[in-house]
Amino acid sequence: MRHIRKRLASLLYTVAICFLFAFGWKSVTAQEAQQKPPSVSAGKSAEKTDKSEKASNPAQIELLETKVRFETNGDSHKEVHTLVKINSELGVRQFAQLNFDFNRSFESVEIPMVHITHASGGTADILPSAITDHPNPAVVNAPAYQDVRVKSVRILGLQPGDTLEYRVIRTVSHHPLAPDFWLDHSFDRSGVVQKQDFVLDLPGNVVVHINPETPVDSTEKSGEGDGARNIYHWRRTEDVNSNAAQQQKEAADITLSTLNDYGKLGNKLTNLLYPSGPASTAVRAKADEFFAQGKDQTERLRSIYDFVSQKIATVDLHMGSTGYRTRKPEEIMASGNGTPEDKAALFAALARAITVEPYLYFTFSEGEFSAVALPTRFDHLFVGAYPDGKWVVLDPSLEVAPFGMISAKFRDKVSFCVTKTRENDGRMVVSLLPRLPKELPFAxxxxxxxxxxxxxxxxxxxxxxxxxxxxxxxxxxxxxxxxxxxxxxxxxxxxxxxxxxxxxxxxxxxxxxxxxxxxxxxxxxxxxxxxxxxxxxxxxxxxxxxxxxxxxPPAKAASGSAMAPxxxxxxxxxxxxxxxxxxxxxxxxxxxxxxxxxxxxxxxxxxxxxxxxxxxxxxxxxxxxxxxxxxxxxxxxxxxxxxxxxxxxxxxxxxxxxxxxxxxxxxxxxxxxxxxxxxx
Structure with a gap:
């Protein structure tokens, strides 16, 4: 029964996969993350289908060209050009529909070209009528989030042996965190992508962090003073016939952020997530209810947590889908739903109203702290406080997590903590990188x-x-x-x-x-x-x-190395x-x-x-x-x-x-x- 932990995790994954096909897919957004082509993860299946087939992947991306340009005001323009060779029926299914997530309040996505070259020699262009723009499935029943959308294109008539070519343009304007901007990009090492061409066009004063394993191939400088720009160009070619595919690196190959320290990022997020000014009448009235329900701070905070967790339905969007912009607490309560960021903001407003100082804890998707302050590195948001002098960290986004209980994968992990004092100067008080609690709140x-x-x-x-x-x-x-x-x-x-x-x-x-x-x-x-x-x-x-x-029992350690506990x-x-x-x-x-x-x-x-x-x-x-x-x-x-x-x-x-x-x-x-x- 002890091993049920691992088996139940597998069960949960299996159930999620079953429901994915039964009730529709969920799209995932990533602010300025690399616009990756559809993943190709069933190479072994393709190999079993036709052992004589040279390609081990259902689809081979022969060319992936990416051009990104940032402006000093935080606007950006990103163009991706992709050339894909379809090797099997599985590859046909993988590329039968392309989906691109965006937030129309500050982003636009255009698909100017989708072209098929058939193995027989004929060609076909996908008509604009095949391109649709619809709300993200997670917000269908949440009118306040209709700006979070998916642009999709259905590709009919695709067959094994065909070549698919498409171009996607993403434009960002007036992002909530502007004029700051950021980017992280990783080159594919799995052998799925044969040739990768990446161009980065930046204002001259922006520092770029580059993985020594992927040095820039050329750099071009232009302009002077405020108009100075640097253009970096990478060209990578992978041997797709090699049997030794490289392991994908956890850390990005290229990172940059004008939010050059976590203090600056913390201030930005604090201004977006924490309510400003005195509590509204609706917030004050709800807080008075909770104040009357509990004899001490812990009981009152538990009542707030239960309300935010269970009465406000979680709109399950990827972290940052709204640009970390939140709605007013009274609007969240009136609608009965909210993103994880909205629920954290509501919790913070109610906690402050009962004189308990709230904290926000962001966890890193790569597991540990990164030297570059990138909002895209965050994958989960927790709230916390010190009621009656005891530290408690909570996860209202799960809706049914017991008070003080967080998932095992986050416990004892490094987090990024922000809070905002009530003083008029609005300075941030932050313990930058605390570890989340290691122990459970009960036996x-x-x-x-x-x-x-x-x-x-x-x-x-x-x-x-x-x-x-x-x-x-x-x-x-x-x-x-x-x-x-x-x-x-x-x-x-x-x-x-x-x-x-x-x-x-x-x-x-x-x-x-x-x-x-x-x-x-x-x-x-x-x-x-x-x-x-x-x-x-x-x-x-x-x-x-x-x-x-x-x-x-532990396996024998390699010669000269210590055996793990x-x-x-x-x-x-x-x-x-x-x-x-x-x-x-x-x-x-x-x-x-x-x-x-x-x-x-x-x-x-x-x-x-x-x-x-x-x-x-x-x-x-x-x-x-x-x-x-x-x-x-x-x-x-x-x-x-x-x-x-x-x-x-x-x-x-x-x-x-x-x-x-x-x-x-x-x-x-x-x-x-x-x-x-x-x-x-």
């Missing part, structure tokens, strides 16, 4: 209870109940919250499979995802018609419990219990339980057979986050005890059946004995 626990009945025909009926607090609670809470109820049965089926339970889920219920003060529970019923074969006198069955799963993750207590009722006349013998204790974890199990009922329980408690590599032998011994115990079976016998052979259950209802690493 993590997981309980799984299985009550099952085995009938005389060998069919199994079971009720499975999960009760979770902690990381997996948040994953399941968000998953069930974002899924329509008619899909919950599918979710439960996936959940049962991840824990090794075979059979068909026939019903599912879950606790209210908004009830965040209590653990999240999921219950489902499971039926497996042919669980055992009663034609045999003796039948061996495992305990109907999920495998607890511990991290694999064994990661156990966040301290957690896991308890699983099973009660199985047998048909009349069946006798059962139970294996012996075991117990083992270490300073990093404890494990205990109990098994019993009492009349026509057998029971089993396993409990493991992880006490430390890691085991030093020097104690690998001790950990291996602990792991072997747990795995040996989990492999034990109950033995069932029917005296009236004459054959004396021993047979196992026709299907193992528990997870594979192979353990899965507990921490991703």
């Amino acid at each position: 993590a626990s997981q309980r799984v209870e299985i009550t099952a009945v085995l009938d005389s025909a060998g069919a199994l009926s079971a009720k499975v109940k999960y009760r979770l607090r902690g990381e997996n609670e948040l994953i399941l809470r968000v998953t069930f919250h974002q899924s329509p109820k008619e899909k919950w049965k599918e979710l439960a089926q996936l959940l049962s499979l991840t824990d090794g339970f075979r059979g068909q889920v026939t019903g599912v219920t879950a606790s209210d995802p908004y009830a965040t003060k209590e653990p999240f529970t999921v219950e489902y019923e499971l039926k497996q018609p042919k669980f055992v074969d009663w034609s045999k006198k003796s039948v061996r069955i495992p305990a109907l419990l999920p495998q607890l799963g511990l991290p694999d 064994i990661e156990l993750g966040t301290p957690l207590e896991v308890e699983t219990r099973m009660s199985l009722h047998l048909p009349p006349g069946v006798t059962a013998s139970a294996p012996a339980g075991t117990s083992v204790e270490r300073d990093y974890a404890t494990y205990a199990s109990q098994y019993s057979a009492n009349g026509w009922t057998i029971t089993a329980s396993r409990r493991i408690k992880f006490l430390l986050r890691e085991v030093p590599s020097t104690r690998a032998a001790d950990y291996n011994a602990f792991l072997r005890v747990v795995q040996s115990d989990e492999s034990q079976d109950f033995t069932l016998e029917r005296p009236e059946t004459s054959p004396s052979k021993t047979n196992s259950a026709t299907q193992n209802p528990t997870a594979s004995p192979k353990t899965v690493p507990r921490k991703p």
